[in-house]
Amino acid sequence: xxxxxxxxxxxxxxxxxxxERLKEEDNTEVKDGNxxxxxxxxxxxxxxxxxxxxxxxxxxxxxxIALDGYTSLGRILTEMKPExxxxxxxxSNLRGRGGAGFPAGRKWAEAFxxxxxxxxxxxxxxEGDPGAFMDRSILEGDPHSVLEGxxxxxxxxxxxxxxxxxxxxxxLAVKRLKQAIEQAKEYGLLGxxxxxxxxxxxxxxxxxxxxxxxxxxxxxMESIEGKRGMPRTKIYRTAQKGLWQKxxxxxxxxxxANVPVIFQRGTEWFRGIGTEKSPGTKVFALVGKVKNAxxxxxxxxxxxxxxxxxxxxxVADDKAIKAVQTGGPSGGCIPADLxxxxxxxxxxxxxxxxxxxxxxxxMDETDCxxxxxxxxxxxxxxESCGKCVPCREGTKRMLELLEKITSGEGTEEDIARxxxxxxxxxxxxxxxxxxxAANPVTSTLHYFREEYxxxxxxxxxxxxxxxxxxxxxxxxxxxxxxKCARNCPTSCIDGKLKERHVIDTDRCIKCGxxxxxxxxxxxxxx
Amino acid sequence: xxxxxxxxxxxxxxxxxxxxIKENRDKxxxxxxxxxxxxxxxxxxxNEILEIVSKDLNIPLSEIYGVATFYSQFTFIPxxxxxxxxxxGTACYVKGAEKVLAEIENVLGIKCGxxxxxxxxxxxxxxxxxxxxxxxxxxxxDDTHGKLKPEDIKAIIEKYR
Numbered sequence: 148x149x150x151x152x153x154x155x156x157x158x159x160x161x162x163x164x165x166x167e168r169l170k171e172e173d174n175t176e177v178k179d180g181n182x183x184x185x186x187x188x189x190x191x192x193x194x195x196x197x198x199x200x201x202x203x204x205x206x207x208x209x210x211x212i213a214l215d216g217y218t219s220l221g222r223i224l225t226e227m228k229p230e231x232x233x234x235x236x237x238x239s240n241l242r243g244r245g246g247a248g249f250p251a252g253r254k255w256a257e258a259f260x261x262x263x264x265x266x267x268x269x270x271x272x273x274e275g276d277p278g279a280f281m282d283r284s285i286l287e288g289d290p291h292s293v294l295e296g297x298x299x300x301x302x303x304x305x306x307x308x309x310x311x312x313x314x315x316x317x318x319l320a321v322k323r324l325k326q327a328i329e330q331a332k333e334y335g336l337l338g339x340x341x342x343x344x345x346x347x348x349x350x351x352x353x354x355x356x357x358x359x360x361x362x363x364x365x366x367x368m369e370s371i372e373g374k375r376g377m378p379r380t381k382i383y384r385t386a387q388k389g390l391w392q393k394x395x396x397x398x399x400x401x402x403x404a405n406v407p408v409i410f411q412r413g414t415e416w417f418r419g420i421g422t423e424k425s426p427g428t429k430v431f432a433l434v435g436k437v438k439n440a441x442x443x444x445x446x447x448x449x450x451x452x453x454x455x456x457x458x459x460x461x462v463a464d465d466k467a468i469k470a471v472q473t474g475g476p477s478g479g480c481i482p483a484d485l486x487x488x489x490x491x492x493x494x495x496x497x498x499x500x501x502x503x504x505x506x507x508x509x510m511d512e513t514d515c516x517x518x519x520x521x522x523x524x525x526x527x528x529x530e531s532c533g534k535c536v537p538c539r540e541g542t543k544r545m546l547e548l549l550e551k552i553t554s555g556e557g558t559e560e561d562i563a564r565x566x567x568x569x570x571x572x573x574x575x576x577x578x579x580x581x582x583x584a585a586n587p588v589t590s591t592l593h594y595f596r597e598e599y600x601x602x603x604x605x606x607x608x609x610x611x612x613x614x615x616x617x618x619x620x621x622x623x624x625x626x627x628x629x630k631c632a633r634n635c636p637t638s639c640i641d642g643k644l645k646e647r648h649v650i651d652t653d654r655c656i657k658c659g660x661x662x663x664x665x666x667x668x669x670x671x672x673x
Numbered sequence: 674x675x676x677x678x679x680x681x682x683x684x685x686x687x688x689x690x691x692x693x694i695k696e697n698r699d700k701x702x703x704x705x706x707x708x709x710x711x712x713x714x715x716x717x718x719x720n721e722i723l724e725i726v727s728k729d730l731n732i733p734l735s736e737i738y739g740v741a742t743f744y745s746q747f748t749f750i751p752x753x754x755x756x757x758x759x760x761x762g763t764a765c766y767v768k769g770a771e772k773v774l775a776e777i778e779n780v781l782g783i784k785c786g787x788x789x790x791x792x793x794x795x796x797x798x799x800x801x802x803x804x805x806x807x808x809x810x811x812x813x814x815d816d817t818h819g820k821l822k823p824e825d826i827k828a829i830i831e832k833y834r
Binding site: 274275276277278279280283284315316317318353354355356357358359370371372373374375376377391432434435436440441472475506508510514519522523532 | 701702703704705706708709739740743744745746747761762763764766767768799800801802803804805806808815
């Protein structure tokens with residue numbers, strides 16, 4: 148059986164093996180006794196949740212143990228009372244990384260308070276925001292840190308059963324988790340009588356089935372219970388009546404991955420990173436029109452500009468940056484002139500977006516904000532569970548209005564109507580999905596109103612993205628090679644060899660063939 | 674499209690499936706894992722199988738349908754031999770996923786969500802698969818194809834014919 152001493156021995160032994168391997172592979176360096184990945188991209192980051200990703204082999208529990216894995220759990224089980232664990236968590240002020248930023252310690256304290264024959268810990272790994280893959284990377288790159296975090300939560304609140312609800316779209320994450328759970332059980336770090344302390348904790352995997360709304364805590368619980376994943380009316384907090392009406396703590400993957408480190412290095416160290424109200428780091432999936440797309444973990448409060456330009460390397464193809472979208476379908480578009488906003492829960496909320504789970508999509512001058520709003524609404528309409536009428540019907544009507552505008556048939560009244568709909572949807576929906584569904588529209592309307600007005604008044608799309616509002620035009624750069632005319636499916640291009648060609652816009656179906664075949668770039672959209 | 678589920682041909686698989694139910698029926702909230710198992714085994718959720726689930730788990734068929742229709746991963750028509758999932762996440766969208774999808778529909782002659790009559794291919798729209806660095810991305814079975822342009826599609830699909 149595994150004991151604390153044996154764990155310590157194993158750690159020392161594995162550390163030597165790991166050091167050897169890392170030395171050979173030569174893609175890491177040592178900073179303050181910790182391994183970090185080489186290269187500027189990583190040097191500018193502060194990696195806590197991602198501390199082991201790409202450094203240890205995720206299939207190996209020994210390598211996780213080598214870097215102090217499961218030592219926090221061991222110490223807690225032998226030296227700390229559940230109350231002390233909770234106090235440490237409260238003191239650290241670790242806030243939920245799933246998006247809402249609710250302090251994890253307070254959740255734990257609440258669940259601890261209630262007496263019950265059964266309590267549960269759930270890890271929310273239903274990462275659904277399009278353009279976000281933070282949790283996926285942690286689950287695939289360092290699954291044990293999540294398991295350890297869950298076991299600590301279980302000990303703190305008095306639960307012996309945990310569930311990980313993971314998206315079925317992440318097959319590798321599922322595989323790694325299964326493997327990790329098995330290894331941990333084999334080592335006696337999960338299961339019955341962990342480390343000989345008498346504490347039991349088991350973890351079961353449950354797979355989602357492609358419903359975005361199941362990322363919402365109560366909908367997720369409904370889904371684990373085998374029902375339609377629709378949010379509950381929140382008469383009770385889930386810490387009091389959650390899964391099968393028992394006290395339940397539900398934390399996001401990234402939150403749980405932070406837990407073991409806080410106990411290793413102390414709350415003071417943790418609070419020294421980030422801002423006063425939002426201590427620690429946040430992982431972002433920096434994607435879209437950015438040069439170095441990828442995961443970045445930075446201290447809270449870092450200005451957006453620094454993330455996009457210093458770490459992300461700026462906009463791809465050297466185009467001008469237009470906006471950064473944060474928070475997925477519940478978030479908003481932050482315009483370029485607000486790029487100096489520090490990224491933390493409060494600052495982002497103040498400018499009409501949200502932190503969300505960490506998706507960060509960079510958009511350039513060729514992205515139409517009305518079209519982006521339409522894209523997100525399209526997503527929400529599809530994913531609305533249908534329980535509340537304002538969300539189910541309202542988002543649909545809003546999408547129709549957006550489609551009307553992007554196809555050039557919108558009017559001024561449509562904009563006003565959308566604003567009033569947005570108001571109703573956000574105040575009358577039950578869950579977070581509905582309450583925030585209108586955010587993409589309200590934030591783009593707020594910052595890019597002139598773009599909406601150009602669509603309805605001048606029937607133009609300034610970004611050149613809305614096909615219906617475009618006109619293809621051949622400039623005097625044309626060398627008269629006839630290639631466009633030959634490739635036009637409706638034969639609407641006229642012109643003689645070696646003379647400038649002309650498009651008959653009445654017959655043009657705007658397929659864009661001419662522009663893509665033109666050897667000199669003479670065909671433009673306007 | 675009409676499909677007939679062949680009970681005789683699937684006899685063995687059905688037995689295995691019923692054994693799976695038997696093993697797990699006492700677990701709480703077992704309906705979802707059972708439906709997921711059915712979909713893996715049979716490729717979709719045939720009526721006949723749902724009736725078995727209803728009987729073995731003692732859950733009304735109406736309730737099972739309620740659950741199965743709620744989640745987008747469950748399907749009531751068979752998937753093709755090669756399933757092409759097209760990622761329609763934000764990062765892929767801003768990088769032209771829609772044009773890639775249109776080209777796939779064009780090459781296969783079916784709409785998104787459909788299956789070709791020879792059961793060779795099906796197209797499934799997918800939520801973000803988290804490979805945003807490779808946008809736009811499609812998955813064919815377990816292979817990921819990234820940084821796609823519409824003109825790449827034909828050659829890629831050809832490989833699976």
